Amino acid sequence: MNEQLARAAELVAAAQRIVALSGAGISKPSGIPDFRSDSGVWRQHNPFEVASIQAFQEHPERFYDWIRPLLHTIQQAQPNPAHVALARLEQASRLATVITQNIDGLHQRAGSKEVLELHGHLRSATCIECGRQIPAEAALREVERGRVPRCSCGGAFKPDVVLFNELLPQGLFWLAQRAIEHCDLLLVAGTSLEVFPVCDMPALAKRHGARLIIVNYDETYIDSQADYVFHADVAEVLPLLVTTALGG
């Protein structure tokens, strides 16, 4: 693997407009479970019964009971060496954008500035009745006390994350697509590429002439078309790749 890593690092070193595509696998070393996989939080509940937009509208209290432990885990979590490595690539003006499926904000906390959060984030919340948006702190304090955060109009505040059956923010989707079309290297970091729209992004990048490096614990459907594939821990491989590429 060392020689393969050295050659992949040459690709990183030669690239000028890298885009990283990250998913649950990059936050796992920070202790955040993959809440779409069949382990952890998802196992006890069918997510569609508690975390779809329809379920939230009918039973916000069930949604908050379900997400409370996860919120606590996310608040305690720290960025890991994989997040830091991507921030370093951006600081070195090699990486243009991180496109992430994660809602935990760990890329920004590691120092990344250009982050497209396809599934939203926990920094703000919006009333599902009147659309009033507030910073999330006050709402999350209510959740910690076991209550549903409510707007003065009586509607429930929903964190600005994309729930099941909810559309992705369209503007973000186009920005992500544009970033993919303009990148010269797509670095897949900790996603198995099973969910729309990220599943289509490696093929789109390749159609536009980009190289492809995949770092993910499990196989992906497009491994055979990648320049380099590492079925390993992103928190180990990414720092090695970036340090080798940038030197020192």
Ligand SMILES: [Zn+2]
């Ligand atoms: Zn309201």
